[in-house]
Amino acid sequence: MSSLPTALPDATARIEVRAGNGQYTIDIAAGLAQRLPDLLDTIEAPKRRFIVSTPTVWRFHGERFLGVSHDDPILIPDGERHKQLATVGKIYDALIRAAADRASTIVAIGGGVTGDVAGFAAATYLRGVPVVQVPTTLLAQVDSAVGGKVGVNHPMGKNLIGAFHAPLAVAIDPALLATLPRREFRAGLYEVVKYGVIASRDLFGRVAADLSALFAREPGTLVPVIADSCRIKAGIVEADERETGVRRTLNFGHTAGHALEAVTKYRRFRHGEAIAYGMLVAAQLGVTRGTFDPADRDALAALIAQMGPLPAVADLSVAHVVEAAGRDKKVIAGQLHYVLPTAIGATEIVKDVTPAELSAALEAVGLRG
Ligand SMILES: NC(=O)c1ccc[n+]([C@@H]2O[C@H](COP(=O)([O-])OP(=O)(O)OC[C@H]3O[C@@H](n4cnc5c(N)ncnc54)[C@H](O)[C@@H]3O)[C@@H](O)[C@H]2O)c1
Ligand SMILES: [Zn+2]
Numbered sequence: 001m002s003s004l005p006t007a008l009p010d011a012t013a014r015i016e017v018r019a020g021n022g023q024y025t026i027d028i029a030a031g032l033a034q035r036l037p038d039l040l041d042t043i044e045a046p047k048r049r050f051i052v053s054t055p056t057v058w059r060f061h062g063e064r065f066l067g068v069s070h071d072d073p074i075l076i077p078d079g080e081r082h083k084q085l086a087t088v089g090k091i092y093d094a095l096i097r098a099a100a101d102r103a104s105t106i107v108a109i110g111g112g113v114t115g116d117v118a119g120f121a122a123a124t125y126l127r128g129v130p131v132v133q134v135p136t137t138l139l140a141q142v143d144s145a146v147g148g149k150v151g152v153n154h155p156m157g158k159n160l161i162g163a164f165h166a167p168l169a170v171a172i173d174p175a176l177l178a179t180l181p182r183r184e185f186r187a188g189l190y191e192v193v194k195y196g197v198i199a200s201r202d203l204f205g206r207v208a209a210d211l212s213a214l215f216a217r218e219p220g221t222l223v224p225v226i227a228d229s230c231r232i233k234a235g236i237v238e239a240d241e242r243e244t245g246v247r248r249t250l251n252f253g254h255t256a257g258h259a260l261e262a263v264t265k266y267r268r269f270r271h272g273e274a275i276a277y278g279m280l281v282a283a284q285l286g287v288t289r290g291t292f293d294p295a296d297r298d299a300l301a302a303l304i305a306q307m308g309p310l311p312a313v314a315d316l317s318v319a320h321v322v323e324a325a326g327r328d329k330k331v332i333a334g335q336l337h338y339v340l341p342t343a344i345g346a347t348e349i350v351k352d353v354t355p356a357e358l359s360a361a362l363e364a365v366g367l368r369g
Contacts, residue, residue, distance in 0.1 A: 011029060011030055011219055011220055011223055012027075012028060012029040012223065013026075013027075013028040013029075013223055013224065013226075013227035014026070014027055014028070015028075015227060015230050015231055015234060017146070017166075017234040017237075017238065018238050018241075019148055019166035019238075019241075020148075020164070020166065020241060021166060022166070024166060024167055024168060024169055024170065025043070025169055025170070026145075026146065026169075026170040026172065026230050026234070027039065027169070027170070027171050027172065028141075028172040028173075028174070028223050028226055028227050028230070029172075029173065029223070030173065030174055030175045030219035030223070031173065031175060032171050032172065032173040033061065033064040033065060033134070033171075033173040033175065033176060034064050034067075036065060036067070036068050036107075036134065036171055037067040037068055039169065039171055040068070040105065040107075040132065040169075043168060043169050045105040045130060045132060045168055045169070046102075046103040046104055046105045046129070046130060047103060047105075048071075048100060048101070048103055048104040048105070049068055049069045049071075049104070049105045049107055050069060050071055050074060050094075050095060050098070050100060050104060050105070050106055050107065051065060051068055051069050051071075051073040051074065051107045051109055052073070052074045052075075052076060052091060052106055052107070052108050052109070052110075052114060052117075052118035052121070053073050053074075053075055053076075053108075053109040053110050053114060054075060054076055054077070054078040054110050054111075054113075054114055055075050055077075055078065056078050057078075057109060057110045057111070057114070057136050058073055058075055058109075060176075060179045061109070061136065061176055061179070064176075065107075065109060065134075068107055069107070071098055073109075074090075074091055074094040074095075076090060076091065076114065076117060076118075078113070079113065080113055080153070080266070082113070082117075083113045083116060083117055083152050083153050084152050084153055084154075085152055085161065087117050087152070088117060088120055088121050088124075088152060091117070091118065091121040091125075092121060092125060095121075095125055100125070100126075100129070101126070102126055102129060104129050105129065105130045105131070105132060105168065106118055106119075106121065106122040106125075106129060106130070106131045106132070107131075107132045107134060108122075108131055108132070108133050108134060109134040109136060110134075110135075110136050110137075110140070111135070111136055111137035111139065111140050111144075111184075112135070112137060112139050112140040112143070112144035112145075114136075114140075115133050115135055115140055115144050115145050115150070116144060116149075116150050116151055116152065116159075116162075117150075117152060118131060119131050119133065119150030119151075119165050119167070120150040120151050120152055120161075120162060120163060120165070122150070122165060123150055123163040123164075123165035124163065128165065130167075130168040131150075131165060131167050131168065132167060132168050132169050132170070132171065133145040133167045133169075133170045133171070134170075134171050134172075134173070135170070135172060136176045136177075136180075137177075137180055137184055137188060138177055138180065138184070138185050138187075138188025138189060138192075138226075139184075139187060139188035139191060139271070139272060140188075141172045141174070141177075141188070141226050141229075141230075142188060142191055142192055142195070142226055142229035142230060142233070143188070143191050143229075143233060145167070145170050145172070146170060146230050146233045146234055146237070147233060147234070147237045148164045148165055148166035148167065148237075149162060149164060150162055150163055150164075150165050151163060158266075170230075172226060172230075174217065174219045174222040174223060174226060175219065177217050177222070178217050180217075182215070182308075183270060184270065185215070185217070186270075186272070186273075186307055186308055187270035187271060187272030187273060188272060189207070189214065189272070189307060190272035190273065190275050190276045190279075190304070190307070191229070191272055191275065192207055192225060192229050193207060193276075193279070193300075193303060193304070193307075194250075194252055194253055194275060194279060195228070195229045195232040195233065196344065196345070197252060197253075197279060197283075197300065197341050197344055197345070197347070198232070198249045198250070198252045198339075198341070198345075198346075198347050199232045199235075199236075199249075199345060199346075200228060200232060200345055201343070201344045201345035202228075202345075203225065203228045203229070203232075204299075204303070204344050204345070206224075206225065207225065207303065208299075208302075208303045208306070210225075211303075211306060211307065233250065236249060236250055245349075248337065248339060248349055249339055249347050249349070251339050252278075252279065252282060252339040252341070252347055253275040253276070253277075253278035253279035253281075253282055253339075254275060254278055254339075255278060255281075255282070255325055255328055255336065255338055255339075256277060256278040256281040256282070256321065256325060256358070256361075256362065257271075257274040257275040257276075257277060257278030257279075258274070258278075258324075258325075258328060259321045259322075259324035259325040259328065260274040260277055260278065260313070260316070260321060260324075261274045262324045262327075263316060263320045263321055263324050264316070268311050269310075269311055273310050273311060276304050276307075276310055277310065277313060277365060279300060279304070280297075280300065280301060280304065280365045281358070281361045281362055281364075281365055282338065282339065282340055282341060282361075283296070283297040283300050283301070283341055284297065284360075284361040284364045284365060285338065285340055285353060285357060285358070285361045286340045286341050286342065288357065288360065288361065289340070289350075289357075291340060291342050291348070292340065292341050292342060292343070293343070296341070296343060296344050299344065300341075300344070313365070313366050313367050314366055314367070314368060315368060316367050316368060317367065317368050318359045318362045318363055318367045318368060318369050319359070321362055321367060322355050322358050322359055322362070325358060326355070335351045335352065336351075336353050336358075337349055337350075337351055338350050338351075338353040
């Protein structure tokens, strides 16, 4: 990996994304939060601006956003369990009380939960008002704020209610990550590793080489890593609007990952941690099939180990996880579609992974046989 180009410190980036109904810009820059009022004016965001955020995020960062709105921020309760219609209802209540009309913009400032809930409220209030996404977790900055999927959970399952509502703009300020707990930061970084494995050996190598600068949240290192991640996700999402099916490659690591989250009732893992295991399982499947180099599997395992501890899996039964994977929505006509790496930077979709193969791979990453 020594021949990989190292990232030039680059403190700003701008990415244009084509969406079904037009185009939007992702701006990435340290200190962008304080310049948000100017950015909103530049993109001609409708003038009544309503912030949706959470008490935690507002306590840490509210003062950076004081120039954005004359109205009080709409603060919604924090946490995945509040990602539900009742919370959307609270946003509607506040908007109606403030007589928000079509010339309004929702400014979602928070993690993926806030972006998904506020984005869904924006998609549906008055049949749709614009939303500007201001993600404040690494996961939201590299994943959930890009692509236009918004929605909430139902008691019967995650993300069952939703819409596509492309943002008017995405404003990413890596300085906001300074207050993010290390475990949350790491959870987002596993998704960055995912982008590296599916699309960019260069990105993968940079994460490995610059791990301590990343954990120190150095903007010069973070900005290009976030930018590459957004470019990869946006590129894949754009391509899928042309029906190539490549969006499924974003599910790399997510088949076993979702099954691990399900069998532990979403309590043990941060999502990214389950994906870390899921990537190891997919890598192992590729090695067993002879389509992935064991040295690349070892490089992935070494990077994940270097990033820090993962919750234990030794007590989890392979059979339970295989059964949960069989209930996944990636089962099409009885066959489990699986995204497998063919190199660091490339994947293939295979349709014939057997339960026995999956069991062996789960055992290889440490589950109970
Ligand atoms: N729409 C999509 O395409 C998409 C893609 C991936 C994930 N998601 C969704 O994203 C959600 C997960 O997002 P998440 O991981 O950001 O979780 P989250 O929104 O729950 O945030 C995690 C925690 O970090 C805290 N936090 C946020 N910003 C902070 C900051 N700057 N400093 C300190 N603490 C901060 C929050 O208060 C929260 O406790 C899930 O609901 C998932 O379904 C959506
Ligand atoms: Zn994910």
